[in-house]
């Protein structure tokens with residue numbers, strides 16, 4: 001697991017980006033694809049960095065939690081005997097011929113039942129589907145936790161969840177109230193942010209006031 005704690009280099013990168021984005025009313029920018037910082041335009045940089053430093057253990061915990069859904073390092077070829085990561089543990093891949101195509105964890109192994117066990121493309125497809133389904137379950141758990149932080153009657157309910165591989169964004173809320181989340185990395189903050197969009201479809205002061213209220217630290 002790579003350390004993603006902000007290092008001095010990272011701060012330097014942030015500083016450069018902050019200077020740039022401070023020109024906007026509210027600036028927001030991804031620092032690499034891992035950390036997003038949102039601050040009012042008049043917040044002094046030192047204060048922002050201090051907050052990030054203080055929150056570093058929490059950020060680290062979130063990233064560690066969600067890194068378990070990223071099994072693709074190093075590149076896998078989806079052949080038997082290879083190890084795959086799930087929930088921070090390594091599982092040896094076992095591919096067996098079976099009428100019913102299915103993936104399961106069994107006795108410390110990631111077992112893939114396939115119609116064509118020699119076809120690594122099919123194995124890959126099955127394993128990725130399995131990871132996605134597992135991610136869905138975890139995201140639902142997080143969503144329930146996040147929703148509980150909204151007091152009634154503000155505990156808005158999205159009409160659905162879509163988990164997708166997004167290149168540029170962590171998440172979004174569709175006009176129809178569907179919560180779209182990035183399959184690669186989701187943290188509570190993103191879910192909370194998007195849930196607030198069920199009430200406000202912009203990033204105005206009222207939006208951030210609500211976000212601050214339901215996510216005070």
Ligand SMILES: [Zn+2]
Pocket residue numbers: 193197203
């Ligand atoms: Zn937003």
